[in-house]
Amino acid sequence: MRQRNNAFKxxxxxxxxxxxxxxxxxxxxxxxEVAPKTIRNWVKEFQDTFGEDAxxxxxxxxxxxxxxxx
Numbered sequence: 001m002r003q004r005n006n007a008f009k010x011x012x013x014x015x016x017x018x019x020x021x022x023x024x025x026x027x028x029x030x031x032x033e034v035a036p037k038t039i040r041n042w043v044k045e046f047q048d049t050f051g052e053d054a055x056x057x058x059x060x061x062x063x064x065x066x067x068x069x070x
Contacts, residue, residue, distance in 0.1 A: 011032070012042045012045065012046070013042075013046055015028050015031075015032050015039055015042050016039075016042045016043045016045070016046035016047075017046070017060070018064060019039055019040075019042075019043045020043060020046070020047075020054075021060075021061050021064060022061075025039045025040060
């Protein structure tokens with residue numbers, strides 16, 4: 001059961017990082033099939049955990065852009 005919780009947490013953190021990288025909340029909400037408010041909550045949780053300055057690096061942003069373009 002713990003592994004499932006860790007996987008879910010990773011998904012939430014990934015969605016939060018994507019939001020912080022500039023992807024619109026509405027787009028992410030459709031992608032992850034949750035309400036936009038849920039994405040905002042995940043972003044707040046991510047920032048509370050890792051700090052306000054925790055944003056993806058440029059390399060991570062480029063990798064995400066390439067992945068989304070496919």
